[in-house]
Amino acid sequence: MEPGTLVYDPRTRKVGEYRGMAGPCAMLRPVGGGREWQADPALIRAATAEERLSAGARAANGRSRDGVLTTPPLVDAGPPPEPVPGCATCAGLAERRAHARAAGDGSAETDADVLLARHRRREHRDRRVLRFVPFAIVQDPSALPEYQAQCVSGDDADCGATSGPRAAPGDVEEWQRRHTQETRHTRYRRCFADYAVLECRA
Ligand SMILES: [Zn+2]
Ligand SMILES: [Zn+2]
Structure with a gap:
């Protein structure tokens, strides 16, 4: 297995980045960084596309534990992000959210919202507005975190x-x-x- 491959560890039920072997153990690192953990190389398998997306969304939303330095969660003031017409990535994420909603999977729905908001911010220069009345606090798009x-x-x-x-x-x-x-x-x-x-x- 190549270092950097995203794998699923059934023992911890987490997706991690494969870093290499340490003796008999496979070393995995949380998506987005953080403390490595040891996994049984016989149990881990390559993560599915769904698992990879979900792990990426969790990392982006700052929900991963282990003292990981990730973007802190931001509370959206407005309605859920909408897809930008004509963009295939937006359409894919909106469809993913619709499926999650139809299946009653609230956590997958939130993941899709986070990914869509992040994609809109990066690719469409969308400015996320945070609740703070009567002012709005807007993340400055001209300066990176x-x-x-x-x-x-x-x-x-x-x-x-x-x-x-x-x-x-x-x-x-x-x-x-x-x-x-x-x-x-x-x-x-x-x-x-x-x-x-x-x-x-x-
Ligand atoms: Zn020093
Ligand atoms: Zn888009």
């Missing part, structure tokens, strides 16, 4: 080395791995930032 880690190892004073702002949590983890290799420092403070604009709705 930032992820950052700072080394807080050290006896008397913190080391203070920082990754600087990065566009993705994976980049920050890569920096942490390198810094730990170089210095044997193991404790970090991590934070997430995005830019928001207040707009008067009155």
Whole structure:
């Protein structure tokens, strides 16, 4: 199996990214980053398209556990996102949501909403409006969210080395791995930032 393959682990009922073998165990990492876990290589299998989408949506919605640095959940003020006419990806996600709704699967319906909102934001430059009356807080589409880690190892004073702002949590983890290799420092403070604009709705 290739490292990076998304697999389903029936023991934890989670989808993870296959990283490689560690002795007799397969090492899996949560989608979107986080602490690796050990799985039985005889039990895991390649994740289905449905499972991959669902895991991606969960990571995007910040619902994964294990202290993962993902986008925090945002509360939509408006109605569920609508597909943009003429876009095949939008149509596919809207159909997926319709199926979930018809099947009474609320969690799959939410997943489809999250994926559609994210797709609209990325591909159609949609601005998500968050509830905050009488103003609306709008995520600034001209500035990407930032992820950052700072080394807080050290006896008397913190080391203070920082990754600087990065566009993705994976980049920050890569920096942490390198810094730990170089210095044997193991404790970090991590934070997430995005830019928001207040707009008067009155
Ligand atoms: Zn679209
Ligand atoms: Zn350090």
